[in-house]
Amino acid sequence: MSPFPETAFDVVVIGAGAAGMMCAATAGQRGRRVLLVDHYRKLGEKIRISGGGRCNFTNLHASPANYLSRNPPFCRSALSRYTPQDFIALVDRHRIAWHEKTLGQLFCDGSATQVIELLRAECDAARVKWRMPCEVRGVAREGSRFLIETAAGPVAATSLVIATGGLTVPAIGATPFGYRVAEQFGLAVVPPKPALVPLSLAPETLARYGDLSGVSIDAEVSCRGARFREAILFTHRGLSGPAILQASSYWQDGPAADPLHVNLLPGVDIRAWLGEHRRSKALPATLLAQRLPKRFAVAWCDAHGFVKPVAELPDRSIGEAARGLGDWPVHPSGTLGYNKAEVTLGGVDTRGLSSKTMEAIAVPGLFFIGEVVDVTGHLGGFNFQWAWASGHAAGEAV
Ligand SMILES: Cc1cc2nc3c(=O)[nH]c(=O)nc-3n(C[C@H](O)[C@H](O)[C@H](O)COP(=O)(O)OP(=O)(O)OC[C@H]3O[C@@H](n4cnc5c(N)ncnc54)[C@H](O)[C@@H]3O)c2cc1C
Numbered sequence: 001m002s003p004f005p006e007t008a009f010d011v012v013v014i015g016a017g018a019a020g021m022m023c024a025a026t027a028g029q030r031g032r033r034v035l036l037v038d039h040y041r042k043l044g045e046k047i048r049i050s051g052g053g054r055c056n057f058t059n060l061h062a063s064p065a066n067y068l069s070r071n072p073p074f075c076r077s078a079l080s081r082y083t084p085q086d087f088i089a090l091v092d093r094h095r096i097a098w099h100e101k102t103l104g105q106l107f108c109d110g111s112a113t114q115v116i117e118l119l120r121a122e123c124d125a126a127r128v129k130w131r132m133p134c135e136v137r138g139v140a141r142e143g144s145r146f147l148i149e150t151a152a153g154p155v156a157a158t159s160l161v162i163a164t165g166g167l168t169v170p171a172i173g174a175t176p177f178g179y180r181v182a183e184q185f186g187l188a189v190v191p192p193k194p195a196l197v198p199l200s201l202a203p204e205t206l207a208r209y210g211d212l213s214g215v216s217i218d219a220e221v222s223c224r225g226a227r228f229r230e231a232i233l234f235t236h237r238g239l240s241g242p243a244i245l246q247a248s249s250y251w252q253d254g255p256a257a258d259p260l261h262v263n264l265l266p267g268v269d270i271r272a273w274l275g276e277h278r279r280s281k282a283l284p285a286t287l288l289a290q291r292l293p294k295r296f297a298v299a300w301c302d303a304h305g306f307v308k309p310v311a312e313l314p315d316r317s318i319g320e321a322a323r324g325l326g327d328w329p330v331h332p333s334g335t336l337g338y339n340k341a342e343v344t345l346g347g348v349d350t351r352g353l354s355s356k357t358m359e360a361i362a363v364p365g366l367f368f369i370g371e372v373v374d375v376t377g378h379l380g381g382f383n384f385q386w387a388w389a390s391g392h393a394a395g396e397a398v
Helices: 018-029 072-081 084-093 113-125 177-184 203-212 242-248 270-276 284-288 294-304 315-326 382-397
Strands: 008-014 034-037 056-059 098-100 105-108 129-131 136-142 145-150 153-162 189-195 199-201 216-223 226-234 238-240 260-263 328-330 332-335 343-348 366-368
Touching: 008 018, 008 145, 018 034, 018 113, 018 382, 034 153, 056 084, 056 382, 072 382, 084 113, 084 382, 136 177, 153 177, 177 189, 177 343, 177 366, 199 203, 203 226, 203 294, 216 242, 226 242, 238 242, 238 332, 270 315, 284 294, 294 315
Parallel strands: 008 034, 008 153, 034 129, 153 366
Antiparallel strands: 056 105, 098 105, 136 145, 145 153, 189 343, 199 238, 199 332, 216 226, 216 260, 226 238, 260 328
16 A cells, blocks of 8 residues: 555545445446545454454345434435345355344454455455555645645545544544535534443442443333333443443433433233232342342342332332333433444434435535444444445445
8 A cells, every 4th residue: 555656536535444445446346546545554443343353244124214314314325226235245255254143233254354355355456546544634626626635645536535434433543534524615514422332320320230240131222212122231330232322322411311211121011920929028139030130130129129028018119110120211421432432423414415426415526425424323234334335326426
């Protein structure tokens, strides 16, 4: 990846992550002369750390319902034109072994670096040029071209694609560059915030539940109309696990924040089950420990004052326990922020972009793809599928 002497391209893509490499390869394969520029020293670092090192590269069930955006229908067109099956075909062509883990989530059998190598090979086959690591100092429009000022000198392009991602994990190269470019050209940006992120609990709640670090419960978590049946995990700072990460994308911070509603016994008729044990001399925590981790059952019963044998509890308390187990309200105090988040909610407002091509409606030749756009997937391979689909849509149009 030595500095490249040419200075005029059909397409310059800034950001060589998932979306940027997909776009560059697609455009290059159409015969466009493409330059990929990235300031970070290692290629595809976000892909390398994804999916616990195995990259959950797509989800068989990806549909617009799996994405959050101020403009929900926006993602439909790109997702329908580059599907999970299209990416699977690419993975198969590169002989990368994969498996379905759960809920349609596809992972590499081996390592996420295989996906990076796939994208690098696709770019090389399409004769994409690289400037990396190379800082981008600014971009400007000059007539019908864009001028890109880089640390290795200026380059010009007919099309400029911004694929610089969101703000998560700044230690591996995330910057707000894409949002600044959008603003420079008069596009609106939906305020970014961390999503798919562990949540913290206030000290008084941690005093009750903080000792449960490592305890996991199969639960159903609801927040603002969204509902996720997966594991919740107690940590020393609060709550994590897939159901909490999913709900975090819907949870709104601030004094008027809604609580999360946790059904601790999903699929169980709790009232009927407690009724069956109405005459039990056991403590409620002992009974609950039949269906929940013992340490959690004890902490939850202590917190709610259910400390007498079940048979001695008044009917009112049994009713309260049933309601509380089915709808345990949890008030997070905040999120663990961009260092621990998987994605960034918000981004370039899609109302200023073409859903077919990702081009800025008011700025011909300027494109935004991937996570920098206000389209955020659920946990489970949906964010990469958006990166592939939006990158492909722009790659076909530049
Ligand atoms: C720990 C973790 C695990 C994840 N696991 C999964 C998973 O298993 N499945 C899934 O679907 N999603 C996963 N995600 C989310 C997924 O990685 C992202 O949604 C996806 O990488 C976004 O692709 P992108 O190309 O838009 O941005 P990125 O992949 O973030 O790429 C952006 C690129 O732009 C470059 N860049 C940034 N600023 C500048 C600048 N100023 N100048 C030049 N270059 C710049 C960066 O160096 C980077 O290479 C995970 C995220 C994290 C943090």
